[in-house]
Every structure is written in C-alpha cells, then in structure tokens.
Amino acid sequence: xxxxxxxxxxxxxxxxxxxxxxxxxxxxxxxxxxxxxxxxxxxxxxxxxxxxxxxxxxxxxxxxxxxxxxxxxxxxxxxxxxxxxxxxxxxxxxxxxxxxxxxxxxxxxxxxxxxxxxxxxxxxxxxxxxxxxxxxxxxxxxxxxxxxxxxxxxxxxxxxxxxxxxxxxxxxxxxxxxxxxxxxxxxxxxxxxxxxxxxxxxxxxxxxxxxxxxxxxxxxxxxxxxxxxxxxxxxxxxxxxxxxxxxxxxxxxxxxxxxxxxxxxxxxxxxxxxxxxxxxxxxxxxxxxxxxxxxxxxxxxxx
Numbered sequence: 001x002x003x004x005x006x007x008x009x010x011x012x013x014x015x016x017x018x019x020x021x022x023x024x025x026x027x028x029x030x031x032x033x034x035x036x037x038x039x040x041x042x043x044x045x046x047x048x049x050x051x052x053x054x055x056x057x058x059x060x061x062x063x064x065x066x067x068x069x070x071x072x073x074x075x076x077x078x079x080x081x082x083x084x085x086x087x088x089x090x091x092x093x094x095x096x097x098x099x100x101x102x103x104x105x106x107x108x109x110x111x112x113x114x115x116x117x118x119x120x121x122x123x124x125x126x127x128x129x130x131x132x133x134x135x136x137x138x139x140x141x142x143x144x145x146x147x148x149x150x151x152x153x154x155x156x157x158x159x160x161x162x163x164x165x166x167x168x169x170x171x172x173x174x175x176x177x178x179x180x181x182x183x184x185x186x187x188x189x190x191x192x193x194x195x196x197x198x199x200x201x202x203x204x205x206x207x208x209x210x211x212x213x214x215x216x217x218x219x220x221x222x223x224x225x226x227x228x229x230x231x232x233x234x235x236x237x238x239x240x241x242x243x244x245x246x247x248x249x250x251x252x253x254x255x256x257x258x259x260x261x262x263x264x265x266x267x268x269x270x271x272x273x274x275x276x277x278x279x280x281x282x283x284x285x286x287x288x289x290x291x292x293x294x295x296x297x298x299x300x301x302x303x
Contacts, residue, residue, distance in 0.1 A: 141189060160204070
C-alpha cells in the first residue's frame with residue numbers, strides 16, 4: 001500500500017490562465033474563486049485568468065492567487081481520484097504552499113488561510129519595496145560553498161541562503177549590490193549556472209524582518225487547529241501539531257531559509273513513497289526527481 005503525500009507550490013508557480021478550466025467545469029472550484037473575491041475585495045478570478053502577468057506577479061496578489069488555484073486543483077483531484085485524497089497521510093508546501101497544506105490538513109479553514117496569506121503577501125511586498133533586493137538561483141554548489149559565497153560577497157552587500165531546494169540547487173537572497181557581484185564569484189567557486197529570479201525582493205532573509213512582525217500579529221488572532229495529518233515545516237523539516245508551534249514556524253519561515261530538500265528526505269525516511277504536486281506548475285515534481293529519482297511525483301495542475 002503506497003504512503004501518499006501532497007506537495008503544494010509556492011510563489012513563482014503562477015501563470016496567467018491558471019484555474020480557468022476548473023472554474024468553468026467544477027462548481028466547487030468556482031465557489032472558491034467566488035468566496036475569494038468576497039474576502040479579498042477584488043476579482044481574483046479575473047487576475048488569474050486574464051492577467052496581466054505584471055499584476056499576477058505582484059507578491060500581494062500572487063500569493064493568494066496560487067493559494068486559491070492550488071485548492072481549486074485539489075477540488076479537481078477530489079472529483080477525479082477521491083481515493084487518493086482520502087488516503088493521503090502527509091503534506092508539505094514550498095513557502096507559501098505551507099499554508100495550502102495546512103488548509104488541506106484542516107489546521108486552517110479557507111477564509112482564515114486566505115486572509116493570512118493576503119496579509120503575508122502585503123507585508124512581504126512592503127518589505128521588498130523598502131530595500132532594493134532580489135533572489136538568485138545558484139546551481140552546482142553545495143551548502144558549504146554557498147556559505148563561502150555569502151562571505152565573499154559581503155564586501156559588496158548582504159547575502160543569505162534562502163531556499164535549499166535540492167542537490168546543487170540553492171537560492172540566495174540579498175541586496176541588489178550583492179547580487180550584482182555574485183556571478184563571477186559563484187563561477188570561481190564552481191557554480192554551473194547563476195539565474196536571477198523574477199521576484200520583488202529578498203524573501204526568506206533578514207530583509208523581510210518587518211514582514212515577520214506583521215505576520216506574527218495576524219497569526220496571533222487566527223484560529224489554528226492541530227492538523228489531522230503531518231504537515232512538514234519549511235524551517236526545520238519537522239511536522240508540528242501544536243498550534244503555538246505552527247504559529248512560530250510560519251513566522252520564522254519569512255526570514256528563515258526554506259529547507260525543502262531536508263523536508264523531502266525526512267518525508268521519505270518517514271515512509272512516504274508516492275507524491276502528488278497539487279497546484280500550478282511542476283517545480284516541485286522536478287525538484288523531487290533531482291532529490292531521489294526513484295520516488296514518483298504526479299502533477300495535478302491548476303488548469
């Protein structure tokens with residue numbers, strides 16, 4: 001009997017048109033977009049389906065958009081493969097996707113989750129605008145080499161490990177001045193590629209510090225229940241059941257690194273052998289293949 005886990009994508013997975021077919025074909029998905037418009041005060045459906053891409057890519061819009069589109073994809077899976085959903089025994093989400101995982105696990109209800117995600121996106125967008133910064137994917141270096149990269153770039157500006165995604169696949173966050181000097185130093189250390197990411201700022205770094213305070217305030221009043229299945233945290237690759245621990249790790253995630261590879265290896269060590277990526281894109285499917293080629297992951301897109 002397979003041990004099933006669901007993975008939910010984070011920011012960057014958004015594409016114009018996501019969720020359109022589900023909205024047209026599935027009343028449960030349509031209800032999510034209707035309710036989201038009421039909660040958010042703007043037509044999320046229109047932004048998801050019609051764009052423009054610049055609007056959808058704004059952090060305060062993309063985060064609730066991916067959250068809702070992923071849950072719409074989950075509704076499609078409930079209809080097409082109810083046994084898979086019923087037998088799912090664990091979940092994880094990349095950054096923002098951790099909130100989607102907690103909704104699926106019954107720790108947050110849809111309205112609470114969407115309100116928290118909206119506030120999180122707004123706070124992170126504001127923090128990003130406060131300091132010129134960004135994120136860059138560095139391929140081909142291990143964690144110790146990335147530590148050395150951060151030390152050597154420090155003369156030009158601050159740089160942090162942000163997302164530890166898989167073997168030789170680490171994303172760094174930093175001030176624009178640091179990122180501008182990154183490529184030659186990374187190449188000297190043995191990096192195979194350096195890819196600037198299209199994001200608003202240095203997420204999962206100390207430059208998000210004002211945002212974690214705001215998120216802490218929002219989560220303090222949010223109703224959170226123990227999840228019915230384990231949800232593995234980005235910050236420590238562990239599953240937490242106490243609501244106070246969930247609040248703490250969700251706040252820590254804003255400025256802390258995302259330990260995605262560690263989370264996947266912990267889940268596999270705990271017996272999970274069958275994964276489903278639920279939501280827009282196939283990033284998590286690709287990452288899992290690089291972490292362990294023998295472990296399968298099926299993509300359930302937000303079509």
